[in-house]
Amino acid sequence: MAEPKSVTVRVPAKVNVQLAVGGARPDGFHDLANVFLAVSLFDEVTVRPADALTVTCSGPDAGQVPLDRTNLAARAAELLAARHGIEPHVHIHIAKDIPVAGGMAGGSADGAGALLACDALWGLDSPRAELLEICAELGSDVPFSLAGGAALGVGRGERLTELPVGGAFHWVFAVADGGLSTPAVYREFDRLNEGVTVPEPVAAPELLDALRTGDTAALAATLANDLQPAALSLRPSLAATLETGMQAGALAALVSGSGPTTAFLTKDEESARAVAEALTASGTCRTARVASSPAPGATVL
Numbered sequence: 266m267a268e269p270k271s272v273t274v275r276v277p278a279k280v281n282v283q284l285a286v287g288g289a290r291p292d293g294f295h296d297l298a299n300v301f302l303a304v305s306l307f308d309e310v311t312v313r314p315a316d317a318l319t320v321t322c323s324g325p326d327a328g329q330v331p332l333d334r335t336n337l338a339a340r341a342a343e344l345l346a347a348r349h350g351i352e353p354h355v356h357i358h359i360a361k362d363i364p365v366a367g368g369m370a371g372g373s374a375d376g377a378g379a380l381l382a383c384d385a386l387w388g389l390d391s392p393r394a395e396l397l398e399i400c401a402e403l404g405s406d407v408p409f410s411l412a413g414g415a416a417l418g419v420g421r422g423e424r425l426t427e428l429p430v431g432g433a434f435h436w437v438f439a440v441a442d443g444g445l446s447t448p449a450v451y452r453e454f455d456r457l458n459e460g461v462t463v464p465e466p467v468a469a470p471e472l473l474d475a476l477r478t479g480d481t482a483a484l485a486a487t488l489a490n491d492l493q494p495a496a497l498s499l500r501p502s503l504a505a506t507l508e509t510g511m512q513a514g515a516l517a518a519l520v521s522g523s524g525p526t527t528a529f530l531t532k533d534e535e536s537a538r539a540v541a542e543a544l545t546a547s548g549t550c551r552t553a554r555v556a557s558s559p560a561p562g563a564t565v566l
């Protein structure tokens with residue numbers, strides 16, 4: 266069969282409905298109980314044969330995305346090519362809709378997307394387990410970007426167990442001006458917990474039940490992010506954004522992962538639109554996006 270001229274993969278953003286963080290490990294990482302939920306904000310990664318490895322990016326936040334070999338999509342192409350003894354000669358285009366450095370795993374999404382796209386372009390047909398292994402090498406969140414749906418991530422968040430989800434959940438994401446560095450937020454977590462014995466991170470059974478039964482009110486009551494105090498400490502203005510969304514009728518509000526995007530769980534789609542409008546009008550965020558979950562993982566279009 267002739268090789269395809271280009272392959273496009275669509276990849277979702279994530280929100281952490283529970284992010285339980287343990288103490289710092291000797292390797293600098295933190296053990297997690299990370300309950301990921303994929304949401305319907307997507308990047309699209311297109312790869313086509315080229316003379317060298319190049320990256321371009323389009324979308325409102327494109328200026329903040331590195332176009333050199335540090336881009337996770339470029340690193341994914343290099344890792345896959347090296348395993349198969351081939352040259353990573355592809356042009357990668359990222360159509361970016363996921364907020365950059367926003368705690369929604371946009372870079373991880375592009376890494377997983379480029380990996381799946383190159384695998385198809387080069388006709389490798391790699392086993393899923395091998396793709397997941399390369400994802401874990403790229404970053405702790407990358408395996409989940411490939412998997413999508415909902416999953417519990419343990420270890421640094423890369424060891425996944427798929428979770429059943431019994432219904433749709435409706436969200437608003439308030440995108441802040443500027444990003445927050447994930448390592449800086451973990452460092453702030455360590456600083457805030459100095460001298461404290463941090464308990465072993467475990468997923469809350471009530472939260473897993475709420476996901477399984479699709480019960481929005483129960484999920485709202487159990488959302489939890491151990492990185493939230495650290496994100497708020499580095500970006501105190503997020504408190505006003507959280508408050509604004511709650512006043513507008515959200516059932517619960519939390520910082521998405523390491524932030525500074527804030528996430529609002531709403532009763533239904535109509536309520537999500539009202540909360541988004543109020544957040545935009547308030548001036549406490551740059552923009553507000555409506556989305557639903559669960560969303561599928563990386564998918565070849």
Ligand SMILES: C[C@@](CO)(OP(=O)(O)O)[C@H](O)COP(=O)(O)OP(=O)(O)OC[C@H]1O[C@@H](n2ccc(N)nc2=O)[C@H](O)[C@@H]1O
Nearest residue numbers: 293294295368369370404405406421447448451521522523
């Ligand atoms: C916080 C989370 C929640 O899902 O994501 P974001 O909200 O930033 O998207 C993740 O833990 C981020 O995962 P990811 O962005 O893939 O992190 P990596 O590239 O593996 O690591 C970046 C840095 O974050 C810190 N890190 C990451 C994961 C982890 N379990 N413990 C850590 O301490 C380390 O300082 C590490 O050097």
Ligand SMILES: Nc1ncnc2c1ncn2[C@@H]1O[C@H](COP(=O)(O)OP(=O)(O)O)[C@@H](O)[C@H]1O
Nearest residue numbers: 330336337365366367368369370371372373375
């Ligand atoms: N494809 C990519 N898209 C966005 N950022 C990327 C990408 N590859 C590498 N990065 C780097 O990763 C950092 C974190 O970005 P991102 O993954 O969007 O946020 P977060 O880790 O908060 O979810 C960015 O500041 C950028 O320097």
